[in-house]
Amino acid sequence: MEVRTRFAPSPTGYLHVGGARTALYSWLYARHNNGKFVLRIEDTDRERSTQPAIDAILEGMQWTGLSWDEGPFYQTKRFDRYNALIDEMLADGRAYKCYCTKERLEGLREEQMKNGEKPRYDGHCCEDHSEHSPDEPYCVRFKNPTSGKVKFHDLIRGDIEFDNSELDDLVIRRTDGTPTYNFCVVVDDWDMKITHVVRGEDHINNTPRQINIYKALGAPVPEFAHVSMILGDDGTKLSKRHGAVSVMQYRDDGYMPEALLNYLVRLGWGHGDQELFTVPEMIELFNLEDVSKSASAFSTDKLKWVNEHYIRTLPEERVAEELKWQMDNLKLDYVNGPKLVDIVKIFKERCKTLKEMAEQSVYLYNEYDAYEPNAEKKWFKENSIEALEKVKDKVLKVENWVAADIHKTIEDTVNEMQVGFGKVGMPVRVAITGCGQSPDMGILMEVLGKDKCVARLDRTISYLKEKFAK
Numbered sequence: 001m002e003v004r005t006r007f008a009p010s011p012t013g014y015l016h017v018g019g020a021r022t023a024l025y026s027w028l029y030a031r032h033n034n035g036k037f038v039l040r041i042e043d044t045d046r047e048r049s050t051q052p053a054i055d056a057i058l059e060g061m062q063w064t065g066l067s068w069d070e071g072p073f074y075q076t077k078r079f080d081r082y083n084a085l086i087d088e089m090l091a092d093g094r095a096y097k098c099y100c101t102k103e104r105l106e107g108l109r110e111e112q113m114k115n116g117e118k119p120r121y122d123g124h125c126c127e128d129h130s131e132h133s134p135d136e137p138y139c140v141r142f143k144n145p146t147s148g149k150v151k152f153h154d155l156i157r158g159d160i161e162f163d164n165s166e167l168d169d170l171v172i173r174r175t176d177g178t179p180t181y182n183f184c185v186v187v188d189d190w191d192m193k194i195t196h197v198v199r200g201e202d203h204i205n206n207t208p209r210q211i212n213i214y215k216a217l218g219a220p221v222p223e224f225a226h227v228s229m230i231l232g233d234d235g236t237k238l239s240k241r242h243g244a245v246s247v248m249q250y251r252d253d254g255y256m257p258e259a260l261l262n263y264l265v266r267l268g269w270g271h272g273d274q275e276l277f278t279v280p281e282m283i284e285l286f287n288l289e290d291v292s293k294s295a296s297a298f299s300t301d302k303l304k305w306v307n308e309h310y311i312r313t314l315p316e317e318r319v320a321e322e323l324k325w326q327m328d329n330l331k332l333d334y335v336n337g338p339k340l341v342d343i344v345k346i347f348k349e350r351c352k353t354l355k356e357m358a359e360q361s362v363y364l365y366n367e368y369d370a371y372e373p374n375a376e377k378k379w380f381k382e383n384s385i386e387a388l389e390k391v392k393d394k395v396l397k398v399e400n401w402v403a404a405d406i407h408k409t410i411e412d413t414v415n416e417m418q419v420g421f422g423k424v425g426m427p428v429r430v431a432i433t434g435c436g437q438s439p440d441m442g443i444l445m446e447v448l449g450k451d452k453c454v455a456r457l458d459r460t461i462s463y464l465k466e467k468f469a470k
């Protein structure tokens with residue numbers, strides 16, 4: 001049988017890392033089994049579901065590369081299907097109309113709480129067959145079995161059972177005629193032929209109710225795998241307080257999607273003590289049985305470490321592709337300026353994020369406004385003028401504009417002046433970049449281009465002449 005999994009977010013906000021990890025596990029399971037992965041947007045809560053949230057979820061899925069084979073399906077477009085089934089269930093008694101008023105339900109709830117009982121619907125309208133006028137509002141409730149147990153084998157958590165006596169008759173259609181989440185999910189998973197439901201553990205309590213609905217519909221019950229929560233590093237539920245929780249925020253902060261996926265797959269799943277997994281490796285090795293039952297703590301430091309690894313090791317072209325967003329964000333003109341692969345080559349050993357990489361490369365695209373005060377103070381001395389002039393003369397004569405030949409202009413000046421390397425190299429660095437720290441000058445100057453290097457050396461020579469003339 002073909003394995004079919006799905007991701008079914010409610011579009012009430014952005015795609016957060018918990019949702020992304022659930023989506024990843026569901027996607028990996030489908031890919032590992034050569035199955036299909038379905039995307040479904042659970043937008044029945046019309047007040048809380050928004051188009052920007054839908055767009056944000058799709059964007060997050062696309063950015064992480066969690067490609068879906070079918071969908072996105074929207075629950076709001078399937079109301080006729082749900083309602084037709086509910087009408088059939090009403091007709092043959094699998095469901096019933098409930099006319100209980102809010103007041104009655106509230107009173108019941110209060111009384112049950114007072115008696116130390118779990119609040120639940122008492123089945124009043126299932127028994128009560130008094131006449132109601134056609135315009136009297138009602139909701140529809142599913143007639144849950146009153147005895148026996150619901151058992152299922154969770155692929156992550158093992159055997160789980162609930163007593164039917166603990167479950168009340170669930171509302172499956174509201175008074176306003178809209179079907180409810182627990183019903184729609186079942187119909188969708190049935191219609192979409194989902195074989196494995198991978199979702200957050202916050203849905204465990206819904207599962208026995210849903211299983212009863214599958215059975216009442218005569219639908220096959222899928223397998224379930226409930227993934228545990230992600231906590232912050234202080235052990236509380238992951239939230240904004242812990243830093244970024246939105247997947248797209250990680251893009252903005254300069255993470256490679258490969259790194260985020262690798263980090264998320266390890267957060268709750270493992271294969272021996274291996275930490276780094278390419279996507280094809282994840283697909284090959286992933287299984288639900290090895291997903292951890294306990295909650296996992298999110299660590300931004302570890303994610304950074306994984307990110308650093310991918311920035312260093314992925315093909316430079318791939319990193320460059322991802323760097324575009326950062327460059328656009330800083331309005332750096334990489335179409336006419338240095339090529340992005342060169343930026344990656346130069347900075348990849350020095351950066352933990354692409355954001356840092358873009359920020360560090362600004363002086364290769366734009367003229368710097370001023371020298372970094374500390375660098376200026378430390379490296380610009382009166383004899384820097386001579387050093388810069390000598391380097392500039394040699395730079396003008398370089399025929400083959402490549403790092404080694406450019407570097408030689410500094411080395412030769414050092415030898416001529418009989419000074420330490422720093423006395424030449426550092427003023428050149430500050431003149432070219434405006435700051436005191438940078439990658440190797442040869443490669444930087446190669447990428448910046450001869451004209452710009454000469455212009456910056458000139459600019460600094462004039463500046464220093466004026467400074468030391470005073």
Ligand code: GLU
Pocket residue numbers: 007008009010042185198199200203
């Ligand atoms: N829409 C639900 C949520 O976003 C998921 C339901 C499910 O996966 O069954 O929490």
